[in-house]
Amino acid sequence: MGFFCGLSKAFGCVNHNIILSRLKFYGITGKANAVLKSYLKDRYQRVIIYNTELNHDTFSCWGKVQRGVPQGSVVGPLFFLLYVNDLLMVINNKSKTILFADNTSLIVTNPNPIDFKNDISTVLEHINLWFKGNLLSLNFNKPHFIRFITKKIILLRIKIGYSNNQIAHVAIAEFLGIVIKNSLSWELYIEQITSKLNAAWYAVRLVKQPKSHETLNMVYFSYFHSVMLFMGELFT
Numbered sequence: 350m351g352f353f354c355g356l357s358k359a360f361g362c363v364n365h366n367i368i369l370s371r372l373k374f375y376g377i378t379g380k381a382n383a384v385l386k387s388y389l390k391d392r393y394q395r396v397i398i399y400n401t402e403l404n405h406d407t408f409s410c411w412g413k414v415q416r417g418v419p420q421g422s423v424v425g426p427l428f429f430l431l432y433v434n435d436l437l438m439v440i441n442n443k444s445k446t447i448l449f450a451d452n453t454s455l456i457v458t459n460p461n462p463i464d465f466k467n468d469i470s471t472v473l474e475h476i477n478l479w480f481k482g483n484l485l486s487l488n489f490n491k492p493h494f495i496r497f498i499t500k501k502i503i504l505l506r507i508k509i510g511y512s513n514n515q516i517a518h519v520a521i522a523e524f525l526g527i528v529i530k531n532s533l534s535w536e537l538y539i540e541q542i543t544s545k546l547n548a549a550w551y552a553v554r555l556v557k558q559p560k561s562h563e564t565l566n567m568v569y570f571s572y573f574h575s576v577m578l579f580m581g582e583l584f585t
Contacts, residue, residue, distance in 0.1 A: 368431065395410065397409075443475075492517070
């Protein structure tokens with residue numbers, strides 16, 4: 350079974366004191382730690398509201414930023430990955446965990462249906478406790494799970510929930526931009542990549558003449574090669 354979950358305002362909830370302690374734990378000390386600390390600490394923000402009718406700006410008071418890492422920055426995703434990295438140690442004995450930015454994906458396997466359901470409940474409880482302990486929270490509007498099946502397996506009905514929240518059971522899920530079907534067939538993947546490559550090939554044809562070889566190379570690597578490389582990396 351694959352379980353896909355998201356966090357509520359993940360990047361904005363990263364506690365600065367916790368991430369700085371994580372940096373020290375992973376051996377980032379001295380001047381490197383001081384530079385990263387200066388990047389996070391002693392920042393202030395305020396809200397500006399512009400009134401078009403009065404042609405006037407209204408300002409809030411300055412407030413010190415106690416948590417959060419900038420989205421769209423180079424180090425923002427790195428900070429977040431360091432922040433959640435030890436989550437793997439909490440649930441690795443019950444599941445295989447894949448972390449990518451603020452998306453957490455879990456693979457749970459067990460041939461015994463009763464133990465399978467118990468493992469899922471244990472994993473959900475542990476990750477929820479870990480997130481709360483690190484001042485993060487699961488967004489129960491996002492999580493869903495998919496049960497991978499074969500023709501020889503008799504699929505038993507199973508409902509999964511936590512803290513009075515029912516988790517949706519889906520037959521098709523999206524993982525890092527790839528559409529996955531519960532039968533693990535390649536049909537949807539082939540359709541998806543074919544559509545992207547057709548669009549990329551159309552873009553290449555548009556600039557075929559009278560553009561230079563360098564321009565064609567740039568278009569190819571931007572539209573075509575990047576798609577092939579991305580898809581290939583996910584399945585290697």
